[in-house]
Amino acid sequence: MSRGERAMVPKAEVRTYYDQPVLKEPVWTWEIPAYLFTGGLAAGSALLAAGADLTSNPSLARSMQCAALAATAVSGGLLVADLGVPHRAHHMLRVIKPTSPMSVGSWLLTSFGTATAVAMTSTLSGRFATVGRVARLAAAALAPALATYTGVLVADTAVPAWHEASETLPMLFAAGAAASAGGLGVVLVDAAAGAPARRLAVVGALGEVVAARAMRRRLGPLVGRPYGEGRTRRLRQLAEACTVTGAVAVLAGRRRRPVLVVGGLLECAGAALERFAVVQAGRDSARDPEATVSPQRARCNASAVG
Amino acid sequence: MGTSFGRGGATTFQQDLQHSDCIVIMGSNMAECHPVGFQWVMEAKQRGARIIHVDPRFTRTSALADLHVPIRAGSDIVFLGALVHHIIENDRWFHDYVVKYTNAATIVSDEFRDTEDLDGLFSGFDPEECLYDNLTWQYEGTVETAASAGQRELHRHNHSAVGERHGSHGALQGGRPPYSDETLEHPRTVFQILRRHFQRYTPELVEATCGVPKERFLEVADALCDNSGPDRTSAFVYAVGWTQHTVGVQYIRTAAIVQQLLGNIGRTGGGIMALRGHASIQGSTDIPTLYNILPGYVPMPHADNDTLRNFIATNAAATGYWGAMDAYTVSLLKAYWGAAATSENQFCYDYLPRISGDHSTYQSMMGMLDGTVHGFFVMGENPAVGSANGKLHRQAMAKLDWLVVRDFAEIETASFWYDSPEIETGELTTRSIATEVFFLPAAAHTEKDGSFTQTQRLLQWHHKAIEPAGDARSELWFMYHLGRIIREKLAGSTDEVDRPVLDLTWDYPTVGATAEPDAEAVLREINGWGPDGRALSTYTELRADGSTTCGCWIYCGCYADETNQTARRKPHTEQDWVALEWGWSWPANRRVLYNRASAAPDGQPWSERKRYVWWDEEAGEWTGVDTPDFSKTKRPDYAPPDDATGPDAIRGDEPFVMQADGKSWLFVPSGLKDGPLPAHYEPHESPFRNPLYDQQSNPARQTFSRPLNPYQPTDGQAGADVYPYVLTTYRLTEHHTAGGMSRTLPYLAELQPEFFCEVSPELAGERGLEHGGWATIVSARTAIEARVMVTDRMRPLVVQGRTINQVGLPYHWGGRGLSTGDSANDLYPLALDPNVHIQEVKAATCDIRAGRRPRGPALLALVEEYRQRAGIEQESR
Amino acid sequence: MNGWDTDVARRGFFTDTSVCIGCKACEVACKEWNEVPDDGLEFLGRSYDNTGGLGADTWRHVAFIEQPHGSDGLRWLMSSDVCKHCTNAACLDVCPTGALFRTEFGTVVVQEDICNGCGYCVPACPFGVIDRRERDGRVWKCTLCYDRLRADLEPACAQACPTKSIQFGDLDELRLAAAERVERLHRDGVTDARLYGDDPDDGVGGAGAFFLLLDEPEVYGLPPAPVVTTRDLPSMWRAAAVAGSALLGAAALTFLGRRT
């Protein structure tokens, strides 16, 4: 059907301008969902590293330490890569703006990165143990924020599928962080040392599935429409499948290493896919004028009545 | 306009529209084509005026109007004639105004026969020549009442034995026609003739012919009548929606009759606002780029008009301001040839070129085809796209020896020899074209000093903002130096034919590195100077004895007091709304013409509300917010002696000072080639029969029967149904005319990036056209393609009981620039209005079909297939 | 009243679409003055609208809507849209670099030399105004002719508008004028006339550029009741805090378990 025909026969349900979007589609490309994953992974890993350190579980501590640092480095790279003007990345630190989750996030990631780096150096050099521990704890302290601010980052937009999910997105991302970090732990260290990771992986997976479903319920049929259609739907189904099977594998894996590794990797994949699904949903949602107009129109009419 | 009122220009100015109580925009898409001026229509609307738009399409003007009346293109005379009928029959006319200020009371020769008597012809028609002799249209007891402006010189050759007659010249006695009847009861008064002429132009006829429901028509009629009279005024606004017809001039005449009957001329909020086109198009008729007139509407002498005296005798009116034509002409000759022009040599009258017939652009094109025209200068025009029947134009240019195109970019007219549609179809090949094409870059108005004379006769000076880039030069530079070089080459020649060139005053001072002539020096020459060498301040100072020079008498005063009056820019905040100190308008900086008519015969305003110009008894002169268009101190009760001539023969209560009888003309005894009164004729190509007369189309219209200009059968004839739809063309705000100035600019091109056709959903259904898709529009000339815009703004109309659909095409596209497309003009034939030779591009017939057009020779085949079905004989190629 | 302290009166636009003739002079004047590149030559067939909507390369956009209506059988709505220069501007709030800032005239402007093209402002704007120019990586939108305002000139678009459909001035005065205009139109029987974005208590604290419309906002492609997303920031941070603690708790718990 061509635009003009629509023009002459305006859609009954919701009136729009030639079915054109009211909002601008986010310009973010794959780097952002990828970062949402690596950021969470880094946070989760830092937590495991710190916990392992306190419970004197050196192998888990060291591995998760490395994981955290690597994930952080990759995160930084992804964020810079997504910028329209990458060589102005440092402008992120021009100001501190509480109203801008991205500004908050930039400072978070920077300090978190520094802490992890310091911790890593001490571990590798084997010197300044206390400094190292303090840094490790500092990173762990920042980790929860790092894992969840991204929920606010995404929700703090006009995109209905994102904004309306503001209550649950942080939880979803936190759970994802746990699941992925746990999963990675399972992969990296032997079953004996990896018990905490295993538990975290399972709890995370559970949380992720519950949070995702809660979110979609909250959004309802109209605003949540993207999750039921096309690419987004496939992504989120795949994500859930990976997470669930991953968790089962991790549980059932016991001492069978190959199963555990597969389980761990599947959980990581699940967490990653879930984030790609969320971002894709946002694009779909921004493109759909009805998602923007209908709820607002309803509000108008309500206020007109009441 | 010239023939009805005396001057060939809008009778009012756009700012004055704000005082209208009702504005009828008809034959113009003002909001889109004159957006800046349209603010005054919006202002009037804010003040409670009724805005009516009569147009085949619902346009951006209709969108802002109170009422839109869809009409079939080409049927306006029926609509307007019905207004005349309505006004007379319902006695809604402005009695005092009509009796005193128009020629309603004048009695016409008993030899006159009307279209009602001769079934669509007036008396005096010569079927061989397809020309009228206006002898029988004259006032009772006169031989010929000279028309005021424009066409006289050419016109006289349309009737026999003219020479002698002009010797005697049936002058009006003291500016008064010998016989008149102010009771208007005499059956041969103009008024009674008018009433009979339009008796069959009824609302029912409007419904059947224009497709306008009776009620809609009456709504318009009442709005007009209710808003006209002593304390209310209505205005008409038109542009080329009226002029581009084979009866274009008569469209305007009909409106002029309506406005005279309603007493709306010369009064604030009234008038007929003719919207002209290009920034200085009014200027290009005042100081003409036309073949048949000289500056100031002085006619171009005909070959057999041997002496200056005879020329003046032929063309001057004995009475009215045209009585001083000798002074205008002699001063012009002095401006041309200065010292060389003396009373002994008739002021070089013999140096003037002569005309021997019609030498208008289209005629010249025929000359190119026939090999009688060898060279062609194109400056500020793009005929390959802008002129009807583009194919014919390109074929004609392909036969030239040389072609000079001066423009900003290499427009289609300059590139036809390698990328025209004919190259694509193989009708032309670059190798076969011998034309030597010179493309010269032109300087834009921002890159040169000069003046614009815009739609309301207002001269506005523009100063150079930047130097032209590269080799770009102004027209002035090009013309001056071309002349200079030619004169240098001829220097010392003893050949008589070179004298006119060698004796020219060609001494303009030049400035700057490029030796740009001083434009103000040219303006000063146009203004003219007296014996003391000082600039004159008004045309009444001009003399016939050679003591004064003036390049254009109507512009005399634009350089008064040795200052460039056109460069005045006093803001409107510092003067009243008439703003007489902004620029300078001809004549004599008047904004509303014939404004003596804004006062009653006794010189007092018709009403307080419409007070504009009036007689001040104490001061003993005319005064008001505008420059009075009347002898400043001539009393309202002045009556001329019988032997009075020139302006003195105009009575104190006769506002139309350019007319021989001081009155506006409801009935035009001379000056028009197709009748003293407007009659409805169908367009040259129309799907309908003329419902009124056996005479289908304007009998005097100008046509060219040639292989390259095939005409389609029109209604009644076999094959007419092959081209069943009405085709009209128009403009978009986003583009300018042939596109050279808009398709080349990204900011404009992106706003309307593709050529499209506008069709109604009904037509789309009928022909399977899809919105956003493609359509091919076919005529006997060619077929073109356009994107489809299906819109409710196009309405099918019911005419003569039949539903008719119209296809609308913006005509801005051509093959070059950022936004390219086929040219609408390639579809049109050449069929012209006999008076002004304007092509009929507002109404023709066509077929439309879904999909893109064939390419190459296949295109010719498609067109040929249509021609055969329509029974149009094979075009010889 | 304006929500930040400055001695200069807040400037803005009142766009009265009831007198818009759709000439697009505003679109062109804006591009000429601000050297905005063309938006691509595509025939959209949305009536006479071929630039589509506001974006990085179109800062004024004229919408065309053909509707069945009244005695003429249809009406043709035209409306020139622009950045709303919101009192509470989401784009400005979320900008991490401070490239977007509030000028002394109360307008919202991007600093081309600061913007790093993070793109956050793009989905944040509830009106879908600001966008990234992929050719150069930065975001662009109406500056309300900041440079001209500082030179005491009116914005290019307003100056070019032949019918005064675009009125520029002190916001307070514009609001009064607008209220009168609506009343006048209602008296003249144009009951559809309504103001959009004039209310300081609406979801964005009132727009610096507000409109007189003849139909519902969504018909012109405008959100009927936009809300600045950052209004809900506190609750969002709360949700994050909860989630964060949950994560911390979960992590802690995993170490309580028996070592195997």
Ligand SMILES: Nc1nc2c(c(=O)[nH]1)N[C@H]1C(S)=C(S)[C@@H](COP(=O)(O)OP(=O)(O)OC[C@H]3O[C@@H](n4cnc5c(=O)[nH]c(N)nc54)[C@H](O)[C@@H]3O)O[C@H]1N2
């Ligand atoms: N933006 C812009 N402005 C321009 C120009 C431009 O190209 N672009 N061109 C300038 C020039 S050169 C000129 S001459 C003027 C022309 O100014 P206009 O005459 O206003 O321009 P058009 O669109 O050619 O024609 C006006 C209207 O006539 C209608 N029409 C067609 N046939 C008929 C008919 O038989 N009867 C009636 N009543 N209406 C009819 C058409 O639908 C169209 O809406 O505009 C000038 N201004």
Ligand SMILES: Nc1nc2c(c(=O)[nH]1)N[C@H]1C(S)=C(S)[C@@H](COP(=O)(O)OP(=O)(O)OC[C@H]3O[C@@H](n4cnc5c(=O)[nH]c(N)nc54)[C@H](O)[C@@H]3O)O[C@H]1N2
């Ligand atoms: N079908 C159809 N045909 C029409 C009409 C219609 O309504 N329908 N309208 C008719 C009318 S009213 C008109 S006026 C014509 C217009 O038709 P044209 O006059 O043939 O077309 P324009 O594009 O106006 O050509 C003007 C050219 O002059 C150039 N130019 C501008 N300024 C200067 C300058 O200072 N110096 C020089 N040397 N060049 C300059 C521009 O770039 C442009 O290419 O079209 C006519 N043809």
Ligand code: SF4
């Ligand atoms: S283009 Fe020039 S002449 Fe035409 S309306 Fe605009 S300002 Fe006037």
Ligand code: SF4
């Ligand atoms: S409209 Fe959008 S871009 Fe403009 S100020 Fe408001 S939020 Fe920012």
Ligand code: SF4
């Ligand atoms: S894209 Fe530029 S203006 Fe927009 S939020 Fe990022 S830095 Fe600020």
Ligand code: SF4
């Ligand atoms: S205010 Fe300036 S920048 Fe904004 S739309 Fe108007 S012209 Fe463009």
Ligand code: SF4
């Ligand atoms: S310039 Fe004015 S009238 Fe023209 S489109 Fe823009 S707002 Fe409408």
Ligand SMILES: [Mo]
């Ligand atoms: Mo024109």
